Amino acid sequence: MSQPPPYRSFHPRWHRPRMSTWWWLKRGSHVAFILRELSSIFVAWFVVFLLLLVAAVSRGEAAYWEFLIWAGRPGVLTVNIVSLLFTVFHTITFFNVTPQALAVRLGGKRVPGPLVTASHYAAWVVLSALVAWLVLGG
């Protein structure tokens, strides 16, 4: 056969649509997903903030007071309020998807998803109450 079959020339012509960089703006659930990803930065900031606090405490009382004055500055306060909002959003969205990641079985049966989520919220309340008691009343 001297000529290739006619379909050969069309074979590489697959249409390959490309995804837009802004794909996540088209749907509310995708915007929430991107915000959840973004919230990790603020969670990381709180870890850094906590480490700075520990470092200041370890350097003595003067350094601790210096840290408190720095933490009370409007700029740092604003960052921390925004971080708190993002961390709460991160926690809630994380807790809501835990039943998919945790297949808990009791007595051979899988524990219902809402119960897994509820146990996380319960642990959150207990730990928060414990921290509040340590800081305010302990």
Add this chain to the structure above:
Amino acid sequence: MADHITLQLARYRPEAEAEPTFQEYEVPCRKDWVVLDGLNYVKDQLDGTISYRWSCRMGICGSCGMTVNGEPKLTCATFLADYAPGPVRVEPLRNFPVIRDLVVELGDFMRKLTMVKPWIVRQVEQPLSEGEYRQTPAEMDQYHQFSMCINCMLCYAACPVYGLDPHFIGPAAIALAQRYNLDSRDQGEAERLGVLAQHEGIWGCTFVGDCTKVCPKNVDPAGAIQRYKLKAATEWLKSFFLPRGAG
């Protein structure tokens, strides 16, 4: 209910056009007609040149997945009446190269599926004289949900991670790997770990969760991936802290 509905079908004829276009067809909108019935009506009565895949018409074969009004759907399980008064826009599955009209190229998925060894792997075969590999209902319950996958690839079409990074192994292949990892008769988990634990495996998934939402068989591929992440992380910790061979 209107007795007809407009189908806007994506047409891509590589010999004639560089970009897909849309062509409209009026089809009967009957209560019991699904989108696939509309496509078959177009093919049989109006325009024989339209290309698409289908086979069983009952949600078993996984061939007729397409994008219906922007959502990945099995066209055999998507009723035209739900879209009345229309129009209904039918496009090929997203994130795959389009060969022609509504037909996408599946080679990438088929290669990835083979990579995760979706079959029972035995290190040592039990002699035939010992009979079959028996399993209790509780053991079957561990993987049954993941075994419902029909390879329709709606999860790949819904997954933005796969759309952005074609190297990602993808939801269905990982869910099917988990189907065999959780099977009490299987001994191939260590062989699959090399493929699944790499960046393009489970760690590529950012848990958008759309794969689970679009799955017509309630397989929950997102859940399978997150559970495997948890397991892989636990195994890594064990190998890090425990003496060799203790885990």
